[in-house]
Amino acid sequence: MVDPGPSPTPGAGEQETDGAAAPGSSGLEDVLVARVARHGPVTFAEVMELALYDPVAGFYAATGHAGRRGGDFLTSPEVGPLFGAVLARALDAWWRELGEPEPFVVVECGAGPGTLARTVLAADAACANALTWVLVERSERQRRRHGEILPLVEPAMALSVAAEGPRFVSLPTLPALRVRGVVLANELLDNLPVRLLEWRDDAWCEVRVGLGTPSGGPPGAGAHLAEYLVPAEQSHAELATRLVPAPSPGARVPVQQVAGDWARAARDLLDAGRLVVVDYGDSTAALAARPVEEWLRTYRSHDRGTSPLADLGRQDITCEVAIDQLELVLGTATACSQAEFLRRWGIEELVAEGRRVWHERAHLGDLRAMTARSRVREAETLLDPAGLGAFRVLEWPVGERTEPGLPTHR
Numbered sequence: 001m002v003d004p005g006p007s008p009t010p011g012a013g014e015q016e017t018d019g020a021a022a023p024g025s026s027g028l029e030d031v032l033v034a035r036v037a038r039h040g041p042v043t044f045a046e047v048m049e050l051a052l053y054d055p056v057a058g059f060y061a062a063t064g065h066a067g068r069r070g071g072d073f074l075t076s077p078e079v080g081p082l083f084g085a086v087l088a089r090a091l092d093a094w095w096r097e098l099g100e101p102e103p104f105v106v107v108e109c110g111a112g113p114g115t116l117a118r119t120v121l122a123a124d125a126a127c128a129n130a131l132t133w134v135l136v137e138r139s140e141r142q143r144r145r146h147g148e149i150l151p152l153v154e155p156a157m158a159l160s161v162a163a164e165g166p167r168f169v170s171l172p173t174l175p176a177l178r179v180r181g182v183v184l185a186n187e188l189l190d191n192l193p194v195r196l197l198e199w200r201d202d203a204w205c206e207v208r209v210g211l212g213t214p215s216g217g218p219p220g221a222g223a224h225l226a227e228y229l230v231p232a233e234q235s236h237a238e239l240a241t242r243l244v245p246a247p248s249p250g251a252r253v254p255v256q257q258v259a260g261d262w263a264r265a266a267r268d269l270l271d272a273g274r275l276v277v278v279d280y281g282d283s284t285a286a287l288a289a290r291p292v293e294e295w296l297r298t299y300r301s302h303d304r305g306t307s308p309l310a311d312l313g314r315q316d317i318t319c320e321v322a323i324d325q326l327e328l329v330l331g332t333a334t335a336c337s338q339a340e341f342l343r344r345w346g347i348e349e350l351v352a353e354g355r356r357v358w359h360e361r362a363h364l365g366d367l368r369a370m371t372a373r374s375r376v377r378e379a380e381t382l383l384d385p386a387g388l389g390a391f392r393v394l395e396w397p398v399g400e401r402t403e404p405g406l407p408t409h410r
């Protein structure tokens, strides 16, 4: 997601914060108010889960998606075909490194509408004939797009090599398979629900979401969603103490247990190959030193949104990835910036080729000429050190496993 600028701040640091939405302004706010009234304050992760993934009114179920036109935010695959073309080169190298297995399986988690798979397909990768690309996408609305833009095969055929590759499979959850290949996630982890801690009175507290009442009103009247601090669970407090040795009063950090669980499951899919995560992130201590509204953001229609407690389901909620928390689960990653990654895999060569094709074909003004010309602009966006170019590319290689391979039942 490219950040278009500063955002309004959620009320951070107060025992109870205002700036939250009045109930009734969206169906999900009513749901949450009713849930809190019945069960008491919920975690921020529960709010994020409801706001993004409620099957009817959640942001990704209802309207939200990446894209230049009509989208809410811009991701690297949606910038244009260049990101997929560079990734195709990396995939070829990783395929060769594994001894050119067939099938060579790429599991792309949080695949959105399938743009990355489509652009890799268009890049004529050397591994294409061996390739099975599994698109894992939670939103049914976005999964429907997969069949419109890609020739899908039935999930039961995912690992069959009877049909020549590339084979595309669309699934709502990670497959129950062991594969040789790559598990890939571009801008997935920042969308996974987080719990929030705050350092207050020399202790880690958890930010919960409950109901606040305007002062002076009768009890229950005009109740709105508001933040409360409760003592943090011991395991969360220990995690924060370990990762943030010297917090300042009011410092907040995310607890990314959902991302950690996903990472473990994703790594465990691999018999051999690599887990590759592309996202924006920082260490937990660095996040603690920054204002929360800088790393916990909302987006709508390419603009920054409002408080994460407002407009539930109508705006994206995204949290920078605490990379050290992932590393506690998976071990130290091989890490570089997206700009470094794309340069390593030949973006500059592809741009030079684009310039050459444009000069040869500009007078024709055909699709090849236009595609070639757009590469220059795409590269600028993908490499921008103040934007997508600064994203982190994290890799965890998985060596050949000794136990028997696929399929396994879990």
Ligand SMILES: C[S@@+](CC[C@H](N)C(=O)[O-])C[C@H]1O[C@@H](n2cnc3c(N)ncnc32)[C@H](O)[C@@H]1O
Binding pocket: 060, 066, 075, 076, 077, 078, 109, 110, 111, 112, 113, 136, 137, 138, 139, 142, 172, 173, 174, 185, 186, 187, 188, 191, 192
């Ligand atoms: C920010 S979008 C990124 C889409 C795409 N990867 C891109 O870069 O354009 C995140 C996507 O992850 C999906 N998602 C979130 N949690 C998921 C999960 N546990 N499994 C599969 N998809 C998930 C969302 O529905 C959404 O489409």
